[in-house]
Amino acid sequence: MDYETALEVFYAPSPPGAAPPPPTTHPARRLRDAMEPVAMHAVWSRQTYDALAALGLNFLTGYVWGRASGLGEPAPAVVASAFAAFEPGLITALYEEGRGKVGWAELMETRVRATSASLRQVLGDADVSGAVSTLRRGIDAADGTGRPLFSGLASQPWPEDPVGQLWRACDIIREHRGDSHVAAYVTAGLEPVAMNILTELYLGMPLFTYSASRAWPQETLEATADHLRGSGILEGDRLSQEGRRLREDIEARTDSGERAVVSAIGSDLDDTVAQLEAWSAACLEAKAFPPSIHKRAAG
Numbered sequence: 001m002d003y004e005t006a007l008e009v010f011y012a013p014s015p016p017g018a019a020p021p022p023p024t025t026h027p028a029r030r031l032r033d034a035m036e037p038v039a040m041h042a043v044w045s046r047q048t049y050d051a052l053a054a055l056g057l058n059f060l061t062g063y064v065w066g067r068a069s070g071l072g073e074p075a076p077a078v079v080a081s082a083f084a085a086f087e088p089g090l091i092t093a094l095y096e097e098g099r100g101k102v103g104w105a106e107l108m109e110t111r112v113r114a115t116s117a118s119l120r121q122v123l124g125d126a127d128v129s130g131a132v133s134t135l136r137r138g139i140d141a142a143d144g145t146g147r148p149l150f151s152g153l154a155s156q157p158w159p160e161d162p163v164g165q166l167w168r169a170c171d172i173i174r175e176h177r178g179d180s181h182v183a184a185y186v187t188a189g190l191e192p193v194a195m196n197i198l199t200e201l202y203l204g205m206p207l208f209t210y211s212a213s214r215a216w217p218q219e220t221l222e223a224t225a226d227h228l229r230g231s232g233i234l235e236g237d238r239l240s241q242e243g244r245r246l247r248e249d250i251e252a253r254t255d256s257g258e259r260a261v262v263s264a265i266g267s268d269l270d271d272t273v274a275q276l277e278a279w280s281a282a283c284l285e286a287k288a289f290p291p292s293i294h295k296r297a298a299g
Helices: 003-010 027-039 046-053 059-071 076-083 088-101 104-123 129-141 148-154 162-187 192-202 218-230 241-257 259-285 293-297
Strands: none
Touching (some): 003 059, 027 162, 027 241, 027 293, 046 059, 046 104, 059 076, 059 088, 059 104, 059 148, 076 088, 104 162, 104 259, 129 162, 162 192, 162 241, 192 241, 241 259
């Protein structure tokens, strides 16, 4: 998949019939949603894509190998496990293809250099130093237990450019919350397809409109939905009351997993969220992140 195709697929508006996501009130969720476009700049930046394409990567191999690179060079099954919500055969194939195109050290250097330069162009002369210090305080307080993507990325050298450090800090905190989110789903006894279905319906998207983007076969989606109906989690194509309570509990558990990060940021949270929202808005204006509110909230 090239960049133009990715824009056609992922920059589509929210699907017809989608309701607005639930209001964002918890500090951990507010922080995550505010930073999402900055954290994902390496994925959506045209400049980063072009730099990786010059090494032989396309949009999908660049995403998978780029995100997995924080782990070093693990076995493909480890990458598929950490990515959780995606069909594992797809992740394994993309990871192996990407790793066959470019080595780890060159990938890391190119990704940092291109992403830092791209985000600097988007943010202009913004002073990000205070936000970086605040976010690093949260990272230093975070627990890496059971959080592979967070722990791997947090162990990598920091970019020299302050704007690159902002991107890296946002990416690390994003992965911490993502690892917490997967843990909350797993402890609730839910498998990957069910994770996707509960998330899309909780956010107001029609059934399968988000799940299908994770490459699961239609028959697997249908079978999982039937199982969730039999378990009382779905009523037709919507969450039942029990299903909504379950998904709200998963959200609460995820937020609880971010307690150390939020506590360390402390009274600086509101100002930092406001800064991140402004910088994320600049990313959207530069077309460096999908415009759908549901895409932004899906994590």
